[in-house]
Amino acid sequence: MNLFGRESSRAENRFETWLKRMHRERVLSGETQPTGPCPDEAFLRGLARRAKSISLSDPRIDHAANCANCMNRILAMRQKIRAERRKLAFGLAAACLVVIAGMVGWSRYEMHHRQTIASVAPVSATVDLWNTGTYRGEQPAQLQSVSLPSAPVRLTIMLPRFSSPGQYLIAVTRDQNGNGVIAEGFASATASNGQERVSLDLDLRSAKAGEYFLSTTHEQDQAAYYYPLQIKELARP
Ligand SMILES: [Zn+2]
Numbered sequence: 001m002n003l004f005g006r007e008s009s010r011a012e013n014r015f016e017t018w019l020k021r022m023h024r025e026r027v028l029s030g031e032t033q034p035t036g037p038c039p040d041e042a043f044l045r046g047l048a049r050r051a052k053s054i055s056l057s058d059p060r061i062d063h064a065a066n067c068a069n070c071m072n073r074i075l076a077m078r079q080k081i082r083a084e085r086r087k088l089a090f091g092l093a094a095a096c097l098v099v100i101a102g103m104v105g106w107s108r109y110e111m112h113h114r115q116t117i118a119s120v121a122p123v124s125a126t127v128d129l130w131n132t133g134t135y136r137g138e139q140p141a142q143l144q145s146v147s148l149p150s151a152p153v154r155l156t157i158m159l160p161r162f163s164s165p166g167q168y169l170i171a172v173t174r175d176q177n178g179n180g181v182i183a184e185g186f187a188s189a190t191a192s193n194g195q196e197r198v199s200l201d202l203d204l205r206s207a208k209a210g211e212y213f214l215s216t217t218h219e220q221d222q223a224a225y226y227y228p229l230q231i232k233e234l235a236r237p
Helices: 009-029 041-048 060-067 069-122
Strands: 123-128 147-149 152-158 167-173 180-189 191-193 195-203 208-219 222-230
Touching: 009 069, 041 060, 041 069, 060 069, 123 147, 147 152, 152 180, 167 195, 167 222
Parallel strands: 123 152, 147 222
Antiparallel strands: 152 195, 167 180, 167 208, 191 195, 208 222
């Protein structure tokens, strides 16, 4: 029987229970008759630790299993070993918590830091739609490298030729049907040098880098015009 070999902890616990019960019963009934002298402390400690170096055919194991003295010593040692293991595990868990807390704290600081920078300085950007068609049904010409950063953007749009004055709804959307709105806002068109332009702040931080659409909708027209737009990761300093 593999009394002191390494087993699953469940088997160990079962064995331990059985051992304690047997030990108690034997001591109470005076049945225990250990053979040979009590082994030294080091051997008992090896048994308590279930040291692999101990041969199961060693007669001292037989003695220890039948001697009240040795059994008591082993059980006391095991309790101590378990307490030490618990302490070690607790220490490791505490160290992990400290590391995790540190990482969470750092990432929060980083995020806050970045948001602070971003809210202090929105990125200025101008999109020139002057030469794109505005006639309904006409596909807008492919824009020349219109890209915005994934950041709070102070956007100025030069509206297409023949655009009407008034209020515009400006939006950045996932698709050409107005779905997946990333950011939107109203802005009044102002004319300068015969060009209508709108300016507004759009927060594009929630947008991952990729293909989007910039749309303009005039308050009285209600037809939205979509222009392909690329959002790029904001280069961090
Ligand atoms: Zn003994």
